[in-house]
Amino acid sequence: MILHDYFRSSAGYRVRIALNLKGVVYERREVMLLENEQRSAEHLARNPQGLVPALEVDGMVLTQSLAIIDWLDARDPEPRLIPAEPEARAAALAQALVVGMDIHPLNNLRVMRRLKDMGVEEGARNDWTRHWIAEGFTALEAMAGDGPFLGGAAPGVADIFLVPQMFNARRFDTPLKAYPKLVAIDAAACTLPAFAAAHPDSVGP
Numbered sequence: 001m002i003l004h005d006y007f008r009s010s011a012g013y014r015v016r017i018a019l020n021l022k023g024v025v026y027e028r029r030e031v032m033l034l035e036n037e038q039r040s041a042e043h044l045a046r047n048p049q050g051l052v053p054a055l056e057v058d059g060m061v062l063t064q065s066l067a068i069i070d071w072l073d074a075r076d077p078e079p080r081l082i083p084a085e086p087e088a089r090a091a092a093l094a095q096a097l098v099v100g101m102d103i104h105p106l107n108n109l110r111v112m113r114r115l116k117d118m119g120v121e122e123g124a125r126n127d128w129t130r131h132w133i134a135e136g137f138t139a140l141e142a143m144a145g146d147g148p149f150l151g152g153a154a155p156g157v158a159d160i161f162l163v164p165q166m167f168n169a170r171r172f173d174t175p176l177k178a179y180p181k182l183v184a185i186d187a188a189a190c191t192l193p194a195f196a197a198a199h200p201d202s203v204g205p
């Protein structure tokens, strides 16, 4: 398997964690987002959206981090990342999607570039990023259970989405005091080898 991603990409980081939790051996290829390699003909042939991650498997290319995580679960169910039981599944996906649909897309590189093109200056762009993180994290804090993970006793899909978003929140100096459960869950997850090995500092360009 070949994972095309970028070391600081949240969506790529999610897939790296998931592959590590499943014990899948894979090769990584860096797509340099700041140099627009995601828009190259080569990468667009892999992913017409011009985004990372893209996972090459046996001549096929999988895109969208949640679809890749779901595919991994379908292919090799243990350890389960998305619960099978319908209510637990809906709850875990709802937590993951607070990050995946309602925080991350608003702060993506192409969105930040668009804001810049529209004349929004750097300070205001960073406020924008922190605003959407704070709104999503406030909800996710209220949705979190007793831990140690969002997934309960073991990390699951929601933890896989939370940890990269926490990394991103810290990069943008987002105050985190209001989210003690999320901070504790992130700390617990980051001690696990599968999460530590996926960290941007571990894979760096």
Ligand SMILES: N[C@@H](CCC(=O)N[C@@H](CS)C(=O)NCC(=O)O)C(=O)O
Residues within 6 Å of the ligand: 008, 009, 010, 011, 012, 033, 038, 050, 051, 052, 053, 063, 064, 065, 066, 100, 108, 109, 110, 111
């Ligand atoms: N929903 C997609 C999001 C993918 C995505 O937004 N990737 C970002 C990096 S985290 C990207 O490639 N950005 C490049 C750009 O905005 O030009 C997923 O979960 O895979």
